Amino acid sequence: MEPEALDYQKVIDDALKLLYSQHHRLMNRLYPAAVQQLSLEQLRQGPLGQVLQRLAAVAQGKISENRERTLEAIELVLQMLFWAPGAEDYSVPRSFWETDLGRLLSLAKFRAYEPSELLSIGSAAQQLGVTRPTIYRWMDERKLEYVRDEMSGRTFVVREDVEQLRRQQESA
Incomplete structure (x- = not known):
């Protein structure tokens, strides 16, 4: 829908x-x-x-x-x-985002960001040198803020969070 x-x-x-x-x-x-x-x-x-x-x-x-x-x-x-x-x-269970209320919140959140402020899951994983499942785990743990584009069904992470994690990795 x-x-x-x-x-x-x-x-x-x-x-x-x-x-x-x-x-x-x-x-x-x-x-x-x-x-x-x-x-x-x-x-x-x-x-x-x-x-x-x-x-x-x-x-x-x-x-x-x-x-x-x-x-x-x-x-x-x-x-x-x-x-x-x-x-x-x-x-928040991932299944929540498939509900109508989850979709409403997701779309509002997606509209709060400019496209240039978002990265695909694959791009984030590549930049951080980790696997896609690790990115999903970090999303669940709220280490990475993410948004879902309900039109395309794609999920994106916030570029600023990825860059912050990368800086943490480099300084460790």
Whole structure:
């Protein structure tokens, strides 16, 4: 399905409902009197709903915004989805990027970079003198920032991260 053809409102609503149901379940166990029922419209108007709407607009190319702001918004959403209470960190399963929400975030992230700021997986592996599986492992470990171009299906790593790793290798 073409990224522009996605019903981003449904994707956003599904994410809000998922996160709200998790929050509701936790709050019911923590302090039931504090639980307030919220409508979908209220969730849409809340901070997370607004962030998701903005990211959808970036993904669709309707707005352009500062890269840092886009990346911070994506990080916020990923943390809310995958950072379990009590955990020291979180990881995003690769399969997430195949979901509609993953595609939305991926496209917004891809649009945050200029093509010259990205390298193919093969090029990154060659420049670092490692194998492609090592690059994928470093992506999973968040040593290398990466983006996926939903149009071509290709994954790219951020050139600046590759150059930083190369400098680290040379100084070691």
